[in-house]
Amino acid sequence: VKKIINAPADIVVDALRGMAAAHPEELRVQTDPAFVARSDAPVTDKVAVVSGGGSGHEPLHVGFVGPGMLDAAVPGPVFTSPTPDAVQAAVGKADSGAGTLLVVKNYTGDVLNFETAAELVEASGVGTRTVVVQDDVAVQDSTNTAGRRGVGGTVLLEKIVGAAAERGDDLATCHEIAERVSANVRSMGMALTAPTVPHVGEPSFTLADYEMEIGIGIHGEPGRERVELESADRVVRRLLDPVLEDLPFREGDEVLLFTNSMGGTPGTELYLAHGIAERLLADRGVRVTRRLVGPYITSLEMQGMSLTLLKLDDELRNLWDAPVRTPALTW
Amino acid sequence: VKKIINAPADIVVDALRGMAAAHPEELRVQTDPAFVARSDAPVTDKVAVVSGGGSGHEPLHVGFVGPGMLDAAVPGPVFTSPTPDAVQAAVGKADSGAGTLLVVKNYTGDVLNFETAAELVEASGVGTRTVVVQDDVAVQDSTNTAGRRGVGGTVLLEKIVGAAAERGDDLATCHEIAERVSANVRSMGMALTAPTVPHVGEPSFTLADYEMEIGIGIHGEPGRERVELESADRVVRRLLDPVLEDLPFREGDEVLLFTNSMGGTPGTELYLAHGIAERLLADRGVRVTRRLVGPYITSLEMQGMSLTLLKLDDELRNLWDAPVRTPALTW
Structure with missing residues (x-):
């Protein structure tokens, strides 16, 4: 298989060792069970925001650990949910006593394992709330998913709720904001090529x-x-029309437009597509006031892209603009 | 050809339109001739740092325009040098009267066209200096190159000399610092797959x-x-040994390690490779104190990677650490 790897079974741990070496001051990386946490976790009196899921979508989630975004992230094997004990260990590292918000993409394994983890940590006295992201308008039910899949909206949600937690919002408020993002975000993607899972080949x-x-x-x-x-x-x-119709996004709405590479689609093509989306939205009278363009939720080396629209209000816009400092997103 | 594009001939201009839409406050984008400039250019009393080259290596160079890095960048057609008049137009926009440093990768077309551009702007009274980056240790002479090719070292040089210009260094000092980076940086790359140039197909x-x-x-x-x-x-x-031997980098040296994706290599593999490089360097007693990991100088969707080592001194380290705010690099 054409990849820069050693043993396929060791990829996630090997990559985590590289992350640890690359960000020695910013991150604390544990490999058994595997999770990545802010080096200053737990942050006193702050709600912890913890996410995770199968690897292969980097920088989501491990690249979004840091001030203003995630307190910890739990990477499962490639395209496979992390185990409850790994989530439990991450929450154990991240929770300061102010409670933990779990951000989960809607895949059956993730939902189940985060649910089990939540029960385990609740039993040990940690308060949790969970938001399940399900922004993909493409299909209802899918391989390993009941309902809609969680995709690009997850990136925006993690940034925004991360800012809410950082400014000191309590767990109930963080959860409310996360649900508000989830209710107002829609995505759809496409592919030109297929990814190759390392251990499948x-x-x-x-x-x-x-x-x-x-x-x-x-x-x-x-x-x-x-x-x-x-x-x-x-x-x-083809991507934008179903997204617009679904919420629906209407003339006069203020939105954040997120144009995402699935991994293998280069910058020129991505910016080109972004420009087209901006023009189509302007034609409809939808006002784009914030943008994100880049490979932020990927599918290994798959060529393709996705578009995500988030309807903004003043609070969501301010939380988006708040400072963030992570390996993959900083301002 | 499997790409998200309209007419292949329009790719660069179409992508620039998308960049303009995505960064309306930060960038000024012109399409004929094509260049991207800081929105506040020219910055009074500041040396302008201007680079450019064929498109297809994004984010290099257009993604590095902004405070602390480039004042302007000139994208040629894919894998093709920009014309002298485009470089001249970019310098015309960027130069404040304090002079312009031209950063050129060592390819025959780039060297020639930037040389012609320098003559044109000098004739109009703008002082220029040029640094030619030639950090690739792989081969001597190559397709369209006499001597060594300019690759990953360019990213580090643009960041460091951009910080020098931002703090107010004059043109001669900026040029001296750029030459110091060039003298102390070495790179080598590899590929698993080939890129496809859009108009070739x-x-x-x-x-x-x-x-x-x-x-x-x-x-x-x-x-x-x-x-x-x-x-x-x-x-x-295979990549690190020739790089180490070339300068040579010695036990006790302080270095910046830049692990770069050629485009299609995903984050897991890149961090994995970075971790290996850090271990090999530690074994040799070479001290890595700064890192950059990501797709910063690419070859369209090519899968592969490169390693770049820059020997640091106090001044280069401080300039690396100085704030930067561009679409692709911000801290």
Whole structure:
């Protein structure tokens, strides 16, 4: 398999060792069970924000650990949920006594394992709330998902609720803000190529040279349809229209537009697509006031992109603008 | 060709429009001739730092425009040098009267066109100095290059000299610092897959499923050798040993280690490789005190990586640590 790795079974731990070496002052990295925490965790009197999920979507979640975003992140094996004991260990490191908000993407394994972890930590006296992100409008139910999948909206939610926790909001308020983001965010993605899971060694699915998959998930789950390649103008419209119709986003709405690379799509193509989305939104009278463009929730080396729209209000905008300092997102 | 684009000939301009939309307050983007400048350029009494080169290496250079780094960047067509008149226009926008430092990667077309541009702007009364980055230890002479190619060291140089200009160093001092970085930085890269130039439509070269290319350039130029796939441990050693021997870097030296993705190599693999490099350097007694890990100088969607080592002194370290605020690099 064409990857820069040693033993496929060791990838996550090997990558975590590299993260630890790269960010010796900012992060504390533990490998058994595996989690990444802010070096100053637990932060006194602050609600902890903890997320996690299968690896292979980097920088989500481990790259978002730091002041203003996550207190800890729990990476499972590639495309596989982390175990409850790993989540429990991360919460144990992150919780200051002010309670922990768990941010979970809606995949059956993640939901189940975070639920079990929440029971375990509640039993030890830690207060928790959970938000389940389910922003992907492409399909209802999917491989390993009941309901909608959690995708790009997770990045925005982690940034915003991270800022709320950092300014001192209590657990109930953080949870309310997280649910508000979740209620106002919608996404859809597409792929030109398939990712290859290291320990599998074969592409997760097959696309012909002239094909792309619209509405794909971040683990290569099937989308809405497989169609012939089209211009970027049409691709962007195929993603944006269902997102707009779903909430719905209306003329006059203020939004954050997040144009995400699935990993293998380079910067030129991503900015090109972003520009098209901005024009289409301007045509509809939807006001883009904040943007994020880059590979922030990926599917290994998959070529493709996703669009995420978040309807903003004054508080969400201010929380988005608040300082953040993590390996992958800093301002 | 499997890319998110409209007409291949319009890619660079279409991507610039997206950049302009994404960073309306930070950047001024012009499309004919094409360049990107800080929105506050020219900055009074500050030496301007201007770079450029073929597109397809993003975020280099356009993603590094902003306070503490570049005043302007000039993107040519994909893998093709920008024209002298575009460089001239960018300098015209960026120069405050304090002079302009031109940062050029060592490719024959870039060197020639920046030289012509320098003559044109000098004739109009703008003082210029030029630094030519040539940090790639893989090969002497290459496709379209006499001498060594300019690669990852360019990113570090632009950050450091950008900080020198920002603190008010004059043109001669900026030039001296740039030459000092250039003299102390070495790189080498490898590829698992080939990039596809949009208007060509075919991969730039062919690698078998079991092959990788060691010492490759960022335009798919041939490297030192084509070998069978190996473990990450061996791949990292293949890149690091020639880099270490070249300067040479010695026991006790303080260095910045830059582990770069060529585009398609995802975060897990990159951090994994970074961790190996840190261990090998520690074994040699080379002290890594600063790090950069990510896709900062790419070759479209090529899978692969490069390692860059910069020998630090107190001044270079302080300039590296100085604030920077650009689309791709912020602290």
